[in-house]
Amino acid sequence: MTDPFGLIGTRLVQALMGLPRDELRAAWExxxxxxxxxxxxxxxxxxxxxxxxxxxxxEDRQLKxxxxxxxxxxxxSVQRLAHCTEDEVVQHAQQRNLDARQxxxxxxxxxxxxxxxxxxxxxxxxxRTAMTLEPEPRRVMGxxxxxxxxxxxxxxHADVVAFKGEAVQRRARKLLxxxxxxxxxxx
Amino acid sequence: xxxxxxxxxxxxxxxxxxxRATLAVMVNTMTQPPEVQRAQSPFDRVAAELDTYLxxxxxxxxxxxxxxxxxxxxxxxxxxxxxxxGVPPPKPMVSANGAAELFWDLASGYxxxxxxxxxxxxxxxxxxxxxxxxxxxxxxxxxxxxxxxTLLEIVAPxxxxxxx
Numbered sequence: 642m643t644d645p646f647g648l649i650g651t652r653l654v655q656a657l658m659g660l661p662r663d664e665l666r667a668a669w670e671x672x673x674x675x676x677x678x679x680x681x682x683x684x685x686x687x688x689x690x691x692x693x694x695x696x697x698x699x700e701d702r703q704l705k706x707x708x709x710x711x712x713x714x715x716x717x718s719v720q721r722l723a724h725c726t727e728d729e730v731v732q733h734a735q736q737r738n739l740d741a742r743q744x745x746x747x748x749x750x751x752x753x754x755x756x757x758x759x760x761x762x763x764x765x766x767x768x769r770t771a772m773t774l775e776p777e778p779r780r781v782m783g784x785x786x787x788x789x790x791x792x793x794x795x796x797x798h799a800d801v802v803a804f805k806g807e808a809v810q811r812r813a814r815k816l817l818x819x820x821x822x823x824x825x826x827x828x
Numbered sequence: 829x830x831x832x833x834x835x836x837x838x839x840x841x842x843x844x845x846x847x848r849a850t851l852a853v854m855v856n857t858m859t860q861p862p863e864v865q866r867a868q869s870p871f872d873r874v875a876a877e878l879d880t881y882l883x884x885x886x887x888x889x890x891x892x893x894x895x896x897x898x899x900x901x902x903x904x905x906x907x908x909x910x911x912x913x914g915v916p917p918p919k920p921m922v923s924a925n926g927a928a929e930l931f932w933d934l935a936s937g938y939x940x941x942x943x944x945x946x947x948x949x950x951x952x953x954x955x956x957x958x959x960x961x962x963x964x965x966x967x968x969x970x971x972x973x974x975x976x977x978t979l980l981e982i983v984a985p986x987x988x989x990x991x992x
Contacts, residue, residue: 651892694889696881699919706940707921707929714925715891751885775960808962811952815938 653787654716654802663780663804670769670783678788679724682799684766688719688784689727690801690821691734691828692759704761704822709814712782716800717817719763719784724797727760731828733794762824763817768801771816773809780804782813870917874930875905881922893924897945904928904943907968912980914987915970937982943968953982 653674657666671681682688692698697708711717720730734757745752771781782803789795803813864876884895904920907930918930923942931940939953950964955978963974973979980988 696884696888696922705919705921706931707923707927710923710925711890750887753885753888755888773960774958807950807964808952808960811940811942811962812954812960815940815952815954 651715653785653800654714657783657785657802658805666783666802666804667780670785673786675786675788677790677796678786678798679721679796680786682721682765682784682786683723684769686765687722688763688765688799688801689722689730690717690719690761690763691730691757692761693734693738693755693757695754695756695758698758704759704818704825706814706818709817709821712801712803712813712817713810716785716787716802719799719801720794721786721797721799722762725793727826729792729794730797731757731760733792757828759828760826761821762826763801763820767820768817771813773812775808779806779809781809781816871908871911874917874920875908877920878904878928881920881928884922889924894926894945896922896926896928896943899947900926900928900943900945903947903949903968904930904941907941907943907949907970910969910971912970912984912987915980915984918983932983934983936985939979939982951979953979955982 657669660666660669673681692704692708694708697705699705709717720733738756741755742752744750765784768782768784769780773779773781782801785800785802787798787800789798801817803810864873864880878901881896882898882901886895887893888895908918916932916934918932918939918941921929921931921940923929926945927942929940929942932938935956937953937955939951941949941951943949948964949966949968951962951966951973953961959978961975961978966973970976970979977988977991980991
C-alpha cells in the first residue's frame with residue numbers, strides 16, 4: 642500500500658480538520674486524492690465496511706456506536722461496491738486478518754481478538770446528506786476516495802470522515818451505526 | 829469483550845457449523861469472563877464488562893487503538909451508581925481512543941456518556957423528536973448532569989413524568 646499524496650488515514654483526517662469550513666471539507670469529496678483510485682466517490686454508490694472487532698457487538702447481536710469511532714480519528718475504511726465485489730472485500734479482509742495474526746505470532750504479541758465479523762453496507766448519499774441541526778444545520782460527515790495500490794479491494798478503498806466538532810462526530814458514529822444495522826451480513 | 833474468538837473445537841459439529849458470528853456470540857455468552865458470569869444484577873454485569881476492557885491489548889481496534897485506563901473505567905462504574913431509580917441499565921462500549929462508554933438506545937431517544945482515559949466526561953444525546961445535546965467537562969454523576977430532565981425523558985420517560 643502506498644500513500645503518495647500523504648493523505649490517507651490519519652493524515653487525511655488531519656488535513657480535513659485543518660480546513661476552516663465545512664464547505665471546503667465537502668469540496669474535497671469531488672477530488673481524486675490517490676493515483677490508485679478509480680475516481681471520486683459518487684453519491685449513488687454503496688460502500689461496505691468490514692467489522693473486525695467482536696467487542697463492538699453486544700450479546701443481542703446489535704452493533705455498538707463505538708464500532709465507528711474510526712470515523713473521527715483514522716477515517717472509517719470502506720470499499721466501493723462500484724469497483725469491487727463483496728466477495729473480494731471479504732477475501733481481502735480474511736487474508737489481511739491471517740497476515741496480521743501471523744505477524745502477531747512472529748512478534749510474540751498477544752492475540753488482538755480481531756477477525757471479520759460482519760459486512761456492513763452504507764449508502765453514500767445517506768452519509769453525505771446526514772445533518773445535525775443544532776446549533777445550526779451542518780453536514781456530519783464526508784466520503785473520500787482514497788484508493789490504495791494492490792488488488793481490486795485496495796483500489797476501491799475510500800474513507801468516511803466525520804466533520805469537525807465533538808457533537809458532530811458523536812452524531813456521525815451514531816448515524817453510521819443506525820444505517821449499518823439495516824444492511825448487515827454476518828460473516 | 830476480547831473473548832469472543834474462543835477455540836470451538838470442543839463443540840458438537842452441528843453447532844460448530846453455525847455462522848461464525850452466531851457461534852462467536854454463543855460461545856462468548858457461555859464462556860464470558862468469570863467476573864461477568866458472577867455478576868448478579870444487570871448493573872453488575874455492565875460494570876463487569878467495563879472491567880474486561882482493561883485487558884484489551886494495544887492495537888485491539890486498529891492502528892493506535894488502546895485500552896481504557898483504570899481511571900476511565902472507575903469513573904464509568906461510579907457513574908452507574910448515580911443513576912436514579914427506574915433508569916434501565918445502559919450498554920457498555922469501548923472506543924479505539926481508550927474511552928469507556930455507556931449508552932442507551934431506546935424508543936424515547938439515544939444517550940451516550942463517554943469517560944476518556946484523560947479523565948474527561950461528556951455526553952451526547954438525541955431526543956425522540958430529534959433534538960440533540962452535547963455537554964462536556966462533566967462530573968461522573970447523572971444527578972449533576974445539566975439538562976437532567978431532558979436526559980431523564982430519554983432514559984426513563986416514566987420517571988421523568990413522575991418528577992415533572
